[in-house]
């Protein structure tokens with residue numbers, strides 16, 4: 357065990373209900389000693405260093421240390437600092453027995469999770485999905501159990517074309533749709549095809565998911581950064597990104613900043629693609645969830661031959677389904693289908709037929725509508741709680757989606773995240789989404805208010821307000 361708190365702080369998970377910072381810290385330290393994570397003799401960081409690391413007052417740490425010294429868990433000697441007491445026997449033998457004794461369930465992760473990325477999976481419409489699956493299986497023709505068309509089941513492509521035209525303004529002919537295992541599968545296939553077409557680089561927004569950029573890099577593509585500002589990606593600068601043959605963008609709701617792409621910027625993106633024989637890869641990951649006004653339609657509608665539309669059921673239903681779709685320019689359909697045929701054919705036919713049934717029966721619309729109301733309520737509660745309990749923290753990117761950006765004072769991001777981890781609340785900082793060579797930006801948090809279950813939401817929100825400056 358080292359002396360650095362940072363090496364074990366993230367492993368400590370506290371129940372913040374009814375605990376203040378000091379008692380939370382005391383309990384976490386006690387548990388770290390009990391469980392053997394902190395071995396006898398280990399020197400703890402100074403109260404000043406730990407307080408700075410956690411973003412709490414020095415007295416809070418000093419008091420917690422003093423109480424644990426008094427209880428015999430720690431020792432404090434002039435000159436040798438605060439250490440784990442030699443006689444404190446770590447509980448290694450049967451952690452299950454101890455847990456049973458203190459009557460608490462084993463905890464394998466944080467108590468609250470407000471990281472962005474996931475919808476509320478506890479609201480997955482199991483009964484409606486099961487009904488759709490039963491109908492799909494009963495009605496599936498024998499040929500559905502063969503290899504079929506690498507683009508995916510025609511039943512699904514047909515209902516998707518109708519749904520995407522109606523709900524997202526996509527120009528969608530079933531013949532141009534390729535079903536894939538979520539966005540990441542679609543992007544992987546596109547990366548392969550673009551490289552085969554001798555494209556060297558795909559521009560990416562300067563804030564985004566490293567996973568997606570990594571997939572493009574893995575396909576052998578460079579990923580120059582497209583800067584962002586308050587109007588979204590600065591698409592007028594695409595022409596200056598030498599060698600970029602495509603651009604990956606989140607026009608309806610930039611991830612993670614939450615800005616919708618300004619209409620002039622949308623036009624500029626399409627103009628660039630037309631004049632440079634380029635492609636826009638449109639990641640429409642949460643387009644269904646828009647709260648304050650009409651949904652922003654897909655960019656693809658402006659030029660279906662220059663924009664690849666990528667959609668997913670990961671936000672609208674659940675990421676575990678691994679169901680996504682691409683609407684391709686006509687010229688790309690054969691190449692992408694071939695790439696998919698050579699790699700993998702997922703998702704399986706029965707999952708595809710179930711989703712087709714689910715959409716055709718109206719269950720998808722009903723689910724999205726009810727989740728939109730629920731997420732909107734949470735969004736409003738988040739904004740109201742911040743106004744009351746953390747009025748200095750500005751919130752943005754809230755018109756759509758399942759996440760919001762909270763601006764923090766300069767230099768506060770790391771300490772807030774650490775203090776939150778300490779209280780069992782998992783948070784993600786804005787800087788985590790800034791691509792390496794993008795210029796330094798604001799300190800902030802990206803709050804995924806969609807992920808908690810309904811029963812966990814109030815506790816998560818309360819825990820958040822408690823760690824904000």
Ligand SMILES: Cc1ncc(COP(=O)(O)O)c(C=O)c1O
Nearest residue numbers: 473538539540611641668670675
């Ligand atoms: C920006 C963005 N794009 C796409 C996705 C969906 O990815 P997938 O369909 O692979 O689950 C997500 C999900 O978190 C996302 O945050």
